[in-house]
Amino acid sequence: xxxxxxxxxxxxxxxxxxxxxxxxxxxxxxxxxxxxxxxxxxxxxxxxxxxxxxxxxxxxxxxxxxxxxxxxxxxxxxxxxxxxxxxxxxxxxxxxxxxxxxxxxxxxxxxxxxxxxxxxxxxxxxxxxxxxxxxxxxxxxxxxxxxxxxxxxxxxxxxxxxxxxxxxxxxxxxxxxxxxxxxxxxxxxxxxxxxxxxxxxxxxxxxxxxxxxxxxxxxxxxxxxxxxxxxxxxxxxxxxxx
Ligand code: SAH
Numbered sequence: 001x002x003x004x005x006x007x008x009x010x011x012x013x014x015x016x017x018x019x020x021x022x023x024x025x026x027x028x029x030x031x032x033x034x035x036x037x038x039x040x041x042x043x044x045x046x047x048x049x050x051x052x053x054x055x056x057x058x059x060x061x062x063x064x065x066x067x068x069x070x071x072x073x074x075x076x077x078x079x080x081x082x083x084x085x086x087x088x089x090x091x092x093x094x095x096x097x098x099x100x101x102x103x104x105x106x107x108x109x110x111x112x113x114x115x116x117x118x119x120x121x122x123x124x125x126x127x128x129x130x131x132x133x134x135x136x137x138x139x140x141x142x143x144x145x146x147x148x149x150x151x152x153x154x155x156x157x158x159x160x161x162x163x164x165x166x167x168x169x170x171x172x173x174x175x176x177x178x179x180x181x182x183x184x185x186x187x188x189x190x191x192x193x194x195x196x197x198x199x200x201x202x203x204x205x206x207x208x209x210x211x212x213x214x215x216x217x218x219x220x221x222x223x224x225x226x227x228x229x230x231x232x233x234x235x236x237x238x239x240x241x242x
Pocket of ligand 1: 080081082083113114115116117118119120121133134135136137142143144145146149
């Protein structure tokens with residue numbers, strides 16, 4: 001089952017017991033790649049107590065200082081939110097999110113991001129995501145415990161992977177999705193060219209880059225498409241500097 005390339009990333013978690021419970025939730029569903037971005041707590045005794053026999057996941061957990069590092073080689077990133085339909089991002093239900101992660105996880109690393117216990121993911125963190133998934137819950141009390149949210153999504157991922165195994169021979173998507181690093185380089189190139197052509201005034205950016213980031217994240221260009229876009233930008237640069 002292609003579950004080892006599905007990263008569960010906890011962003012700035014504050015309770016080590018929760019980190020252990022997340023490891024346990026993951027292992028019960030066959031997931032193993034736990035990443036911690038700037039954890040606000042040490043992974044100590046309470047984490048190991050809550051992890052029970054999933055302590056191997058805690059030992060292997062990758063700790064990084066920022067989200068960018070955790071996502072650099074990821075081809076697809078889904079964020080989670082207790083608040084459904086945060087307009088700017090395509091919304092997925094847990095089943096569809098799991099299907100996408102399993103399908104794209106066959107190409108290389110993909111990620112599912114979980115926010116801090118109290119505050120959740122910031123808008124800047126959600127900007128790194130191609131889609132956002134909400135677990136449909138009681139609208140008057142939709143916020144699950146972090147590890148409970150991990151458990152539900154990990155379950156859906158497992159079901160999706162099992163289903164995928166059943167009709168494996170269908171071939172699937174032949175496109176190679178772009179990595180976050182390639183996308184980031186494209187955004188930087190785009191911004192440079194737009195400043196050079198004066199389409200973008202760095203003194204008055206008016207959320208232009210943010211809007212364009214959302215547009216291209218939604219479109220999910222593959223490697224070929226991204227090369228075409230970069231080629232167009234280079235052709236503009238050549239015109240400006242013959
Ligand atoms: N007030 C915060 C709640 C954070 S709960 C917010 O509105 O986002 C901590 C984390 O658990 C969230 O960042 C998310 O990763 C996960 N989570 C909790 N409830 C969820 C739900 N209903 N759907 C999806 N993820 C949820």
